[in-house]
Amino acid sequence: TGLIILVTRVDMSVMLAIMVAPAVATLPPPSNVLAAGHSASQYYIDHLSPADEFSCTWERGPFVLGLATLLKAQGGGWNETATYDYLMRWANHYEWKLCGEQAETAEGNPKGPANANNQLCGATYAELYAMDGMRNKTWIADTLKELDLEIANNSTSLWSWVDTFFMAMNTWSRIGTITGEQKYFDQQFYDFSAAALEGPTNATYHFWSDEHQLFYRDDTFLGSTVFWARGNGWAMGALVAALEHSPPNDPHRAVYLDLFVKQAASLKAIQTSDGCWGPSLLNETGYPPPETTGTSSFVYGLAYGVNQGILPRADYLPVVERAWGCLDGIALQNSGLFGYCQPVGGSPEHNVSPNSTSDFCVGLFLLAVSEVAKLAATL
Numbered sequence: 596t597g598l599i600i601l602v603t604r605v606d607m608s609v610m611l612a613i614m615v616a617p618a619v620a621t622l623p624p625p626s627n628v629l630a631a632g633h634s635a636s637q638y639y640i641d642h643l644s645p646a647d648e649f650s651c652t653w654e655r656g657p658f659v660l661g662l663a664t665l666l667k668a669q670g671g672g673w674n675e676t677a678t679y680d681y682l683m684r685w686a687n688h689y690e691w692k693l694c695g696e697q698a699e700t701a702e703g704n705p706k707g708p709a710n711a712n713n714q715l716c717g718a719t720y721a722e723l724y725a726m727d728g729m730r731n732k733t734w735i736a737d738t739l740k741e742l743d744l745e746i747a748n749n750s751t752s753l754w755s756w757v758d759t760f761f762m763a764m765n766t767w768s769r770i771g772t773i774t775g776e777q778k779y780f781d782q783q784f785y786d787f788s789a790a791a792l793e794g795p796t797n798a799t800y801h802f803w804s805d806e807h808q809l810f811y812r813d814d815t816f817l818g819s820t821v822f823w824a825r826g827n828g829w830a831m832g833a834l835v836a837a838l839e840h841s842p843p844n845d846p847h848r849a850v851y852l853d854l855f856v857k858q859a860a861s862l863k864a865i866q867t868s869d870g871c872w873g874p875s876l877l878n879e880t881g882y883p884p885p886e887t888t889g890t891s892s893f894v895y896g897l898a899y900g901v902n903q904g905i906l907p908r909a910d911y912l913p914v915v916e917r918a919w920g921c922l923d924g925i926a927l928q929n930s931g932l933f934g935y936c937q938p939v940g941g942s943p944e945h946n947v948s949p950n951s952t953s954d955f956c957v958g959l960f961l962l963a964v965s966e967v968a969k970l971a972a973t974l
Contacts, residue, residue: 632964638931656715661961711759760833828892870921875943
């Protein structure tokens with residue numbers, strides 16, 4: 596009996612040791628992560644028709660920003676790549692200007708550069724400007740002009756749907772960093788606060804749900820339990836931009852940080868068993884996963900949070916690992932096609948399939964790649 600007890604104790608100690616042992620990292624090496632991004636981006640570029648090669652709408656904005664971010668993540672030799680060549684041809688085609696009236700605009704919102712959907716291309720101009728050693732000021736001149744005009748007009752009603760956070764804040768925050776002028780960070784927060792935190796009134800919308808700690812797509816959903824995955828992805832990507840590019844002494848930084856941590860906790864709690872999130876965050880049964888525009892944005896944000904020490908590694912690394920397994924193992928096909936992307940829309944839909952893809956979906960995946968590669972390098 597004593598021998599049996601001894602063996603049992605030994606077995607129990609082994610079991611306890613296994614239980615407390617750190618989890619084995621499941622992220623691939625950084626080179627493999629970056630290769631996944633290159634595969635997806637090259638597939639999309641290769642399948643663009645001549646008529647679709649250049650576009651300045653919000654759909655193309657995340658794609659070119661993702662390409663620029665991927666170039667920066669890969670390190671040396673970025674300016675000798677076909678990706679850089681495509682970005683330069685794209686920027687020169689639009690003469691380094693924000694999107695104009697030819698771009699699709701939301702009903703009831705201004706046409707041209709004042710529409711936040713038409714501002715995202717400025718973030719890519721800013722990235723190329725910062726990456727290029729010559730610092731050619733003509734590359735950001737039009738963006739500066741348009742943002743200064745918006746500051747002068749001082750309107751709070753321009754960001755009336757959650758997508759605008761991503762489309763505008765990626766540009767405003769980068770211009771603030773490049774110029775070192777606080778006015779860009781102040782105007783950004785002025786617009787963000789009016790849309791996310793204040794109201795609702797005729798010009799404020801209160802997209803942030805204090806109860807669920809997620810973002811509504813727009814004020815037509817207030818009080819409901821409909822939280823669109825991509826809409827929350829747009830918001831998380833915007834918070835990343837604000838945190839990454841705002842100076843440490845920015846008086847608005849604490850607000851962004853608080854919302855980012857709360858949203859991350861909500862997303863962690865509702866991650867599905869396959870690692871991805873579905874189109875409707877609180878209705879997995881009605882809108883089953885995977886859906887990759889939202890998931891890619893969440894991976895981008897959560898990996899950024901871990902990389903910056905904002906989110907506890909022990910709690911959030913497993914979340915990122917599971918989600919990356921879904922993106923890389925389920926959504927990315929051997930051909931390079933990145934699927935399970937919900938098409939253009941403004942609410943959860945059932946139109947997601949293995950082959951449904953888009954430029955903005957691939958772009959969001961590339962943003963995720965950039966941060967997951969950094970995280971993988973620390974393991």
